[in-house]
Amino acid sequence: MIVTKQLKKAFGNHEVLKGIDQHIKQGEKVVVIGPSGSGKSTFLRCLNLLEEPTGGEIWFEGVNITDQHNDINKMRQKMGMVFQQFNLFPHLSVLENITLAPIKLKKNTREAANERAMELLRRIGLEEKATAFPNQLSGGQKQRIAIVRALAMDPDVMLFDEPTSALDPEMVGEVLELMRELANEGMTMVVVTHEMGFAREVANRVLFIDDGIVKEENEPSDFFSHPKDPRLQEFLSKVL
Amino acid sequence: MNTILEKLQNIYDSFYNAIVPEQRYLAYINGLKITLIISLFAVLLGVVIGVIVAVIKVCGAHTKVLIVRLLGKLCDLYITVIRGTPLMVQLLIIYNLIFTSRDTNPILVGTVCFGINSGAYVAEIVRAGINAVDSGQMEAGRSLGFNWLQTMWYIILPQAIKNILPALGNEFIVLVKETSVASVIAVNDLTKNAQYIGSRTWDLIPPLLIAAAIYLVIVVVLGRLLNILERRLAKGDRH
Ligand SMILES: Nc1ncnc2c1ncn2[C@@H]1O[C@H](COP(=O)(O)OP(=O)(O)OP(=O)(O)O)[C@@H](O)[C@H]1O
Numbered sequence: 001m002i003v004t005k006q007l008k009k010a011f012g013n014h015e016v017l018k019g020i021d022q023h024i025k026q027g028e029k030v031v032v033i034g035p036s037g038s039g040k041s042t043f044l045r046c047l048n049l050l051e052e053p054t055g056g057e058i059w060f061e062g063v064n065i066t067d068q069h070n071d072i073n074k075m076r077q078k079m080g081m082v083f084q085q086f087n088l089f090p091h092l093s094v095l096e097n098i099t100l101a102p103i104k105l106k107k108n109t110r111e112a113a114n115e116r117a118m119e120l121l122r123r124i125g126l127e128e129k130a131t132a133f134p135n136q137l138s139g140g141q142k143q144r145i146a147i148v149r150a151l152a153m154d155p156d157v158m159l160f161d162e163p164t165s166a167l168d169p170e171m172v173g174e175v176l177e178l179m180r181e182l183a184n185e186g187m188t189m190v191v192v193t194h195e196m197g198f199a200r201e202v203a204n205r206v207l208f209i210d211d212g213i214v215k216e217e218n219e220p221s222d223f224f225s226h227p228k229d230p231r232l233q234e235f236l237s238k239v240l
Numbered sequence: 241m242n243t244i245l246e247k248l249q250n251i252y253d254s255f256y257n258a259i260v261p262e263q264r265y266l267a268y269i270n271g272l273k274i275t276l277i278i279s280l281f282a283v284l285l286g287v288v289i290g291v292i293v294a295v296i297k298v299c300g301a302h303t304k305v306l307i308v309r310l311l312g313k314l315c316d317l318y319i320t321v322i323r324g325t326p327l328m329v330q331l332l333i334i335y336n337l338i339f340t341s342r343d344t345n346p347i348l349v350g351t352v353c354f355g356i357n358s359g360a361y362v363a364e365i366v367r368a369g370i371n372a373v374d375s376g377q378m379e380a381g382r383s384l385g386f387n388w389l390q391t392m393w394y395i396i397l398p399q400a401i402k403n404i405l406p407a408l409g410n411e412f413i414v415l416v417k418e419t420s421v422a423s424v425i426a427v428n429d430l431t432k433n434a435q436y437i438g439s440r441t442w443d444l445i446p447p448l449l450i451a452a453a454i455y456l457v458i459v460v461v462l463g464r465l466l467n468i469l470e471r472r473l474a475k476g477d478r479h
């Protein structure tokens with residue numbers, strides 16, 4: 001579904017990604033971990049071209065999206081993204097947050113979009129918040145709305161950049177629960193997180209990014225119990 | 241004692257003359273109307289120009305597309321020229337150069353001129369408003385599949401405008417005062433009408449004082465209203 005070929009990204013002279021080859025398959029849940037500043041966010045943001053790679057290629061559903069001729073806006077409609085800081089639209093109600101893109105991008109009529117949004121809100125138990133504004137919500141509610149906003153476009157893949165890092169501890173659970181549900185429904189997911197429990201439980205594959213490359217990758221049980229790379233061993237000993 | 245009373249009587253007479261005979265008070269009201277109309281439409285035109293110029297400038301600063309960068313430079317030039325030359329000179333140039341035909345409506349000329357002038361100031365206000373919106377908003381919009389302009393229009397600008405509404409109100413207040421120079425191009429605004437009455441009564445000071453008082457009241461009242469609006473807005477977004 002997503003293939004990166006020798007993906008490179010530099011900010012000026014600072015080479016953050018030094019060539020990443022990955023193949024993320026349909027339905028796969030890939031968790032990305034690594035030390036702070038190692039390029040996890042940069043990798044994730046390259047996947048939907050929020051960061052423009054400085055080298056290599058990214059293919060999404062058989063299309064080379066790093067090729068300037070392909071319409072990246074169309075591609076992004078199929079790639080949902082969830083941010084650490086939620087990034088809800090503060091001037092719009094919860095319902096409008098969810099329906100703005102489907103309506104304006106002509107994916108749905110207003111009626112159909114509203115209906116779908118209410119269905120999604122019901123699912124996360126927040127239908128009574130439809131007319132509320134983001135500043136009236138808790139962090140956990142904000143993030144679940146942000147996830148639902150992305151889902152309203154019916155994406156084929158969901159990208160999560162530390163979705164629980166800005167939350168109070170007691171709200172982490174509700175967001176992880178929703179992500180777990182999504183995973184069980186077969187959504188393709190790429191998740192940058194520090195939640196090792198989530199990685200162990202949900203991931204099909206865990207990547208350790210360090211020094212701008214994928215230092216180690218494995219299915220979770222081996223990844224966590226038999227790490228080979230010394231940097232990974234050191235990292236896990238700190239976070240586990 | 242008598243002379244003081246006489247003086248007071250004189251003052252009363254000259255103000256009476258400046259207001260009552262020949263329904264002169266109507267001239268102030270009509271002049272004020274024109275002043276407010278020019279200010280209002282000029283500020284609206286200024287907002288339209290300002291938003292367009294600000295968006296082009298912000299886009300020009302981020303893009304690699306050459307034509308947009310050039311447009312951005314053009315907008316810089318516009319802002320520099322407008323802010324670097326006197327309003328009165330701009331008004332005279334536009335009146336004499338662009339609207340050469342004699343039967344052009346001076347109110348329209350005034351509105352266009354003040355709008356063009358105001359646009360340069362509003363552009364800088366809008367640009368600051370756009371830059372104050374969190375960069376995560378642009379990313380969220382783009383990640384949903386909106387292009388740059390759509391994100392700007394649906395997501396960034398509404399937030400920016402809301403933040404700068406008080407500054408735009410202030411621009412309107414400034415225009416109410418500044419439009420008084422429109423009298424040089426034969427616009428019958430408040431200032432011009434006051435001057436006209438003065439020329440009829442051979443006594444220029446009373447009508448000018450009256451005009452000044454009207455400007456002052458309008459500006460103070462609008463300023464108060466703006467303060468109330470500002471407080472309302474601030475209450476609306478407790479983040
Ligand atoms: N827009 C940018 N301009 C310049 N440097 C950047 C930019 N974005 C990221 N970097 C640099 O790239 C490196 C990787 O950043 P990135 O955000 O991808 O790290 P990360 O692994 O997500 O870290 P964290 O766990 O702290 O989120 C950092 O050194 C950062 O300073």
Ligand SMILES: [Mg+2]
Pocket residue numbers: 040041042161162
């Ligand atoms: Mg990060």
